Structures are given as structure tokens and as C-alpha cells.
Amino acid sequence: MMEFLANWIINVPGFAVPFTLAALGLIFSERAGVLNLGAEGFMLAGALAGVGFTMSGAPPLLALGGAMVAGAVMGVLFAVLAVTLRINHVIAGLALVFFAQALTSYIATTEKWTNQGFAGLGSFVLKQDILVFVTPLLCFGTIWVLARTRFGLSLRAVGENPGAADAAGIDVTAVRFAAVVIGAALMGLAGGYLTVAVSKIWVDGVVGGRGWIAIALVIFARWQPWRALAGAVLFGCIEALIPRVNAAGLSVPQYFLQMSPYLATLAVMVWTAKRGTDSWSQPAALGRHHIREERD
DSSP states (O other): OHHHHHHHHHHHHHHHHHHHHHHHHHHHHHHTTOOOOOHHHHHHHHHHHHHHHHHTTOOHHHHHHHHHHHHHHHHHHHHIIIIISOOOHHHHHHHHHHHHHHHHHHHHHHHTOBTOOOOOOOOOBTTBOHHHHHHHHHHHHHHHHHHHSHHHHHHHHHHHOHHHHHHTTOOHHHHHHHHHHHHHHHHHHHHHHIIIIIIOSBOTTTTTTHHHHHHHHHHHTTTOHHHHHHHHHHHHHHHHHHHHHHHHTOOOOHHHHHHHHHHHHHHHHHHHHHHOOOTTOOOTTTTOOOOGGGOO
16 A cells, blocks of 8 residues: 555655646736636647657757747747637637647657657656756746746736837737736646656657647646645646556446546636635636737
8 A cells, every 4th residue: 555655645745737738828928817728738748759869869958949849839839829819718728728739649640750759858856857856946946937027017908908018108009918828838847747757759749638628727826936836746647647547457447547647627617616716816808819009
């Protein structure tokens, strides 16, 4: 029993990292008022980029950097659609997910990367890789940026009242565009971590719905980074439990184990709805376009 618990706890951080990074990326985007349902797509782009860089002989950390760049490139596409062209945020996000699914599958098949294992990112200390230790720093860095920097204050102002922010001299479009790209880079890093550090192999759909879970996690966290980190650890505990139960040979139906993270997501959403709203509810202008000519 003690061995089971020890192995479970050791593996929790690695499973929590992708959720944390994706949630932080979503917080950047949505605190600026851009509703982002494209997390799954950004993570897929990052995951494939991580594989591509690693397969070409790049060191794992460089591959993770490439994953961030790939996420940022997809973020530019999404920002053009949702911020510049003012396409409905929901439609733009869903379209990006479907586009990323098709594009990554095509590239992986063409380059013959599917089901090809590689070394990936190794342990750093205490059987954990370096990103396990960097991720909490990124969380606190996000808190600092949003609360203490001019850019962060502008971002929050744009997410709450873009008209007032515009009147105060803030370039709403530029701030939202930057927030989306920064967030997409973090989500790309989350996807890259999944392939470079966790699975160390590419299969279609490797993200496995974690982007959708991250969206629910942000709602649960009330758009607060430290709550997102705590929620990511919770989901990490659930995901880390699945292989441990299988390894222990416990007679738990396989499909029940596979759907357990999504059952937890539903439970979190129900719990959040039951709590109602509070002072940390969604940004007031979330999902709303800003048209300067129509400013109140």
C-alpha cells in the first residue's frame, strides 16, 4: 500500500504540469476579455512541434521552446480571427481546434512521426523533470504580471471595461492580441510537455481532451492563477491514479478509469454552478468585441 501511494504521489506533478500551463494560458487570454475555446488546438500544435524538434535531434528544452513558438503562431491566427476580424470567439476557437487536429495529423503522417518513440525530457531531481519546478514559478510570475505590471493592469482593464480602457488611452486591440499570443505560447508549452516529457511519442489525439478540461479548470479557479494551480494538482492526482490502478491489477473497469477525469470535470462544473458568482467571477467583457466607434 505504501509503495502504491509513493508511486502515485511521485507521478502527480508531471500530470499536473500540462493542466497548469494550459490554465495559465487561458487566464492570460480571458482576463483580457477574449473567450478562448481553442486550448486543445494550441496544445496539439505544441505537442507536434515538440515531437518534430526532438526527432530532428534538438535537445528537449529546445523542443519545448519550439512548442511555445508553435502555440504562439496558432495564437496569432486565433487573434486575427477573434480580435482583429472580430469573428465570434466561440466559433473561432472551435474552428482552430478542428484545424489543428487535421493539420497535426497530416504533418505527423507525412513525416512518419506517428508511434515513433524518442528519449525526451529526463528527470532533474527527485525523479521530476525541470518543468515541474519551473511551472509554479510561472504561476507566481503570472500573478505578478497581472497585478503589478502596467501591461497586466491594462490587460485586466480591457477585460473588464474595454470602452473605459480605450478612453484612458489603452490600445484594446493590441493588448488583447498580445494576451492571446502569450496565452497560446503557454498552451503550446503544455502540449509540448505532454509529448517531450510525458508520453515521449506522438499518436493522433495525444492531448486527449486535456485542453477542454483546462477550460473547466479556469472556470473552477475563477480566473485566478493560484486556484488554477491547486485545481491542476487535483486533476493531476486523478490522472496519476489511473496507471497506478492498472499497474496494481485492481479490478476496476478500464473505461471507467478512462472517463474518470471527465467525470471529475463535470463534478467541478456542477460544484462551481452551485456556488454561484462572487467577486472573482468571469471578466465582465469576456467574449465581447470592442468596436471603438460604438464606445459608450
